[in-house]
Amino acid sequence: MSRKFIRPITAFNFRSRGLALVELMISLVLGLVIIGAVTGIMLSNMQGFRTTRGLSQVQDAARVGFELLARDIRQAGNVPCGNDITIVNILNPANDVGTTPWQYDWDNAVKGFDGDTALSGVTNQIAGTEWLVMLSGQASNTYMTEYSSAANSADFVAGPAGNSLEDGDILFACNEKLGTIFQMEYEAGGAGKIVSNTDASLEPGNCSGNLGEFTCGVAGEVQAPYAPNTVIAQLSSTAWYLGDNGRPEEGGRSLYMVRLVNNAGNAVLNRIEIASGVTELTFRYRLVDTADFVDSDAINDINPSNPDEVWADVNAIEVSMTLFSQDQNISTSNLDEGRLGRSFTSVVAVRSRSL
Numbered sequence: 001m002s003r004k005f006i007r008p009i010t011a012f013n014f015r016s017r018g019l020a021l022v023e024l025m026i027s028l029v030l031g032l033v034i035i036g037a038v039t040g041i042m043l044s045n046m047q048g049f050r051t052t053r054g055l056s057q058v059q060d061a062a063r064v065g066f067e068l069l070a071r072d073i074r075q076a077g078n079v080p081c082g083n084d085i086t087i088v089n090i091l092n093p094a095n096d097v098g099t100t101p102w103q104y105d106w107d108n109a110v111k112g113f114d115g116d117t118a119l120s121g122v123t124n125q126i127a128g129t130e131w132l133v134m135l136s137g138q139a140s141n142t143y144m145t146e147y148s149s150a151a152n153s154a155d156f157v158a159g160p161a162g163n164s165l166e167d168g169d170i171l172f173a174c175n176e177k178l179g180t181i182f183q184m185e186y187e188a189g190g191a192g193k194i195v196s197n198t199d200a201s202l203e204p205g206n207c208s209g210n211l212g213e214f215t216c217g218v219a220g221e222v223q224a225p226y227a228p229n230t231v232i233a234q235l236s237s238t239a240w241y242l243g244d245n246g247r248p249e250e251g252g253r254s255l256y257m258v259r260l261v262n263n264a265g266n267a268v269l270n271r272i273e274i275a276s277g278v279t280e281l282t283f284r285y286r287l288v289d290t291a292d293f294v295d296s297d298a299i300n301d302i303n304p305s306n307p308d309e310v311w312a313d314v315n316a317i318e319v320s321m322t323l324f325s326q327d328q329n330i331s332t333s334n335l336d337e338g339r340l341g342r343s344f345t346s347v348v349a350v351r352s353r354s355l
Contacts, residue, residue, distance in 0.1 A: 054325030054340040061275035065255045073348040076134035077109035080233045081174035083352045089181040090206045095216040102133045103237040103260045109135040112283045112296040121269040124243040131241035137172035137233040144230040154196040154211045168202045168265035172233040180211040203266040242281045250326040280322035288313045315353040320345045
């Protein structure tokens with residue numbers, strides 16, 4: 001007789017049977033839903049981070065650009081000893097009538113140029129864009145401790161001891177009556193005496209060794225009415241413009257400043273990138289006793305025969321910038337490769353000129 005044994009189904013045996021096809025498909029679907037949700041959240045967070053970073057890039061560039069540019073605008077035309085004194089500029093280029101380079105042209109301490117005029121001294125300016133020039137005297141704690149009383153002499157000693165003056169510096173000496181812009185040079189064997197550079201060893205040089213009130217090339221030089229404690233300042237010459245930064249993957253344009261500096265005794269222009277992503281830069285100007293801001297062409301058209309006189313009455317400047325983020329594919333716009341863009345406008349007053 002054969003015996004049949006029936007094996008009872010236990011919980012262990014039931015679990016070992018595996019998943020049915022329907023159960024497996026449901027599990028896969030649920031897993032895909034969870035993975036998709038997590039992926040969506042991750043992508044959303046990444047996009048949010050990129051958007052925030054792009055906006056931060058734009059805001060930081062705007063803040064730095066406006067702060068530094070506004071500082072130069074506020075100081076434009078400033079004379080440490082007062083803005084109503086006579087200014088004599090004896091730098092050689094400043095006496096080339098009609099061809100004075102912008103960095104030496106004190107008569108145009110504030111002047112704007114449209115896109116039809118190229119900025120001399122730089123090679124990366126974006127064609128057709130505006131630029132702005134500003135000159136000022138930067139006050140310091142340097143002053144004359146000794147000044148020669150000999151006729152037609154410009155010898156002096158600057159203090160305090162250990163000051164930072166160097167051969168080739170473009171200086172601004174002034175008192176309550178007169179100011180003189182000149183290039184300094186230490187006198188050979190002169191125990192720290194400074195003279196007005198008239199030799200060919202340094203550029204740009206001066207047209208005279210005298211600091212007094214006169215016209216270069218015209219007889220009648222007089223002794224400058226300076227004395228100990230006369231203020232010695234550095235001449236600041238800057239131009240702001242839109243330039244090619246050589247990085248097309250970031251948009252290719254930046255806000256630049258070019259500044260007059262001393263390079264081994266010679267005055268040269270030093271280009272500085274201030275803020276990347278600036279794609280548009282425009283200036284508008286307000287004149288004394290007016291309310292409207294106008295462009296540079298309108299300023300020049302007021303007195304075409306002598307526009308410099310009109311520029312001397314500019315007392316406030318409106319600056320407008322359009323900036324884009326360095327990162328691409330942030331915004332939904334197909335323009336500018338999906339970069340996030342913003343436009344900003346600010347008005348800055350020229351402190352040395354009444355509002």
